[in-house]
Amino acid sequence: MDQAHQRAFAVISHVDHGKSTLSDRLLGLTGTVSERDMREQYLDRMDLERERGITIKAAAVRMEYRAADGEVYELNLIDTPGHVDFGYEVSRSLAACEGVLLLVDAAQGIEAQTLTNLYLAVDAGLEIIPVLNKIDLPAAQPEKYGQEIAGLIGCDPSDVLRISAKTGEGVAELLEAIVHQIPPPSGDPGAPLRALVFDSYYDIFRGVVAYIRVVDGAIRAREPIRFLATGVEAEADEIGIMAPDATPIKSLATGEVGYLIAGIKEVALAKVGDTVTSRARGADVEALSGYREPKPMVFAGIYPVEGDDFPLLRDALEKLKLNDAALVYEPESSSALGFGFRCGFLGLLHMEIVRERLEREFDLELIATAPSVAYEIELSNGDRRIVRNPTDMPDAGTITEISEPYVSIMVVTPSEYVGTIMQLCQERRGELKEMHYLSPERVELRYHTPLGEIIFDFFDQLKSRTKGYASLDYEPVGMHPANLVKVDVLLNQQPVDAFSTIVHRDKAYAYGKTMTERLRKLIPRQFFDVPIQAAIGSRVIARETVKAKRKDVLAKCYGGDITRKRKLLEKQKEGKRRMKQIGSVEVPQSAFIEALRLDQEVKAQ
């Protein structure tokens, strides 16, 4: 279709504000999906997403819409992931659009992550169509939240559309607004091909399916292509559109949105943000701007609870990696936990999703070490290095400076919780940067805080302390030096790797005290006293003792039944064999696992 009749847009919205319902409604109203085929949250592909009510991977769908002016328009709805960890993916999805629908729940108002994405869209120069959804709800306050939105984007409150995606009210007007307010694409059809990969996923039958927006030129089936960032060369085995099911077509013209299958085996080779060019004409084509390598921010050791499951875990990670360019992992071993992997994640949700998928799709029981961030260490000899695992931290004496990643966090909250949130942020070493009243009742707070302080349970704390009303978003803002120390936990003088951590000096004692107390309760008594120490370098900051057991003996031999006595002792011997040996101390792995399960609570204190 000619460029003038194309529109590409995304929906910016908070979880539960009705994005999926609106998408379904648009598919229905434009006749893209028949009433009969409609199922809830049509565009969400995975069970996990459906259950959590969130969208992880973006999708795109083409709709044909005959507008009031009698013309037929091609509408491309580009779905965006709804969580902070996928901020980069959101930015690429937005780069494939000319406009966005800012969709806000009329009973809730705008939330933090919506605000972040809105700012991204504004920065990208996209046309913003403000929409209040769920106006059918009794609790809806369209006046109030309309004011709020108008204040944010600088429009008149009357320009804010009011719809109910559920009942369909106002959606027809929204379609007209899309056609009339969002500009058509402005690419050059005569230029060599440049297509933006704004999402990709791995299909077990087809390999990688990349979603693309043709920015300049056109792409034809069977055409030899190249991915500029990865250098991968391939042939466009199939190109097509989602309408909403995959429909192969011969070519995608400038401004069009579709998918590309090119026999690529893993998504890391067709990364989000990459530029697809034609090998015939693409010799000196410039890559589209904005590409970035996925950068893991949060790291944790993941171990199978059953040591025998290690090969299964390895295979499972390999399979997940096919579909997750951001997941990185390498094998690691721990004296306490056996063999596992140190994994890197984009952020907390990403970590949670990976772990849940490993457990659910591959039926693995896993234990994760406390998540950590990547620290930048400056050594006295001038070398700098990145440490992702506390156990890799060089000797304290050789370190001149430790820097840690900071994030800018944005919290949107009812104003009554401002004090609570300020307290929480201060506990996490946050520095207030900005406070902005969206309306008399709602406040946007911006803090700079170490990422390491929020990766444990910040979000849970925020939710519980604000009865679920506050919303959170964050973005990295670089590395800053901090007064950090590595705290080791030692069992009878032997460090237990899984419990080493890097914390601010002010929090070292609390961590050490709580962990040594916890381990004292979990570690079985040995035949000698076992000191449990927390130490910074060689300086012990907390100490507990597991007192030697005093009695472990079978009282008597009943009527010459030696067999029973021997079997009891054989069982005890077998139990010993299964213990983890930390120096001379025998500890059941379950004790370490239990301590780690509780570890997040410790960090929170």
Place this chain on the structure above:
Amino acid sequence: MSVVVAEATRSGAWLEDPGFGVYVHIPFCRHRCHYCDFNTYEGQEALHADYVVALVRDIERAVGDFPRATSVFFGGGTPTLLPPPSLARILQAVRDRIGIEEHAEITVEANPETVDEGIFEALLEAGFGRVSIGIQSLAPHVLRALGREHSAHRALDAMRAARRAGVADVNADLIYGSPWERPEDWRSSLEGVLAELPDHISAYALTVEEGTPLATLVRTGRAPDVDPDIQANRYEAAGELLTAAGYGRYEISNWARPGRASRHNVLYWSAGNYLGFGAGAHGHLDGRRSWAIRLPRDFIAVADDGGFTEEGAESLEADHRAGEALMLGLRLTSGVNLAGFYRRFGDLSDSRAGVLEELENLGLVSRAEGWLRLAGHATLIANEVLCRLV
């Protein structure tokens, strides 16, 4: 065999030649105690007579050539729930079929509420020279909580009656560390029993065994669980008191006046051979451990039919046997005589020898003058050592 020789074998030390034992099981009690998981049954009085007949037949039909018994032990249950003539008949069957050495140690277990002077006289008459009385405690509330039927008074009476009847060897069985016991309860029980001058004292830490009423009480929170630290305190208190009173500890739970250690007991710990007769009784012959049908009714039926009353057995290969012998022998205060041990069981395998060396390095066992023994401080944590040796 002279009396002098017999006394020497009762020092309580590990024996290279432990003799030959016979164990006879009487699986009946008037009332089952709350902590008991032994093979014993209450309310089966109707079976008593048949059981005696079956037991005698089973003894008469024992297959094999055996040396004469150096010790015989009637345990239960409550052997004295059977009338003395029945016990006499069974003992006679052992004498007729197996043979008993002249100065053999012949023990019968008794519960205080089932005995008096007349009964002890009859038992002596039948040939029993040693009685082991289940005193357990002299604290009334502890006795009640344990589910014992007798009073403290009755318990002491039983000991006195045995003496009056002329029983030369009296053992008192005691239990310590039950959830309701106070330190003074244990101390006064020991003192009360010691005042009767028993020859031998067995003191056992109460163990909460699966499937007992006590285990149910503990699991449902109606009784506190036993506390190993408290039991350790009690054990140490007992050790001090008994040592001061002239008793020597020859095994983890057994104390005796000089020359009064239980020969039968030492035989078990010296990995000796013994036959077991009766329901659920265990026997051991040169590495083959066997056990009989547990239920009295079934035992009677099979024995009456002239059938084989053994229910199961295991045979240990040489290395395993040596490990077991170490696990048993190290419970004795004397430890194991290494020269004698090697003569009986051969050299230790490399892996077992390695474990022993490691235990020595940890200071948990020691070697002196040809004896290998548990370190004093390891007595109460013997499992820690023994489980590595089995």
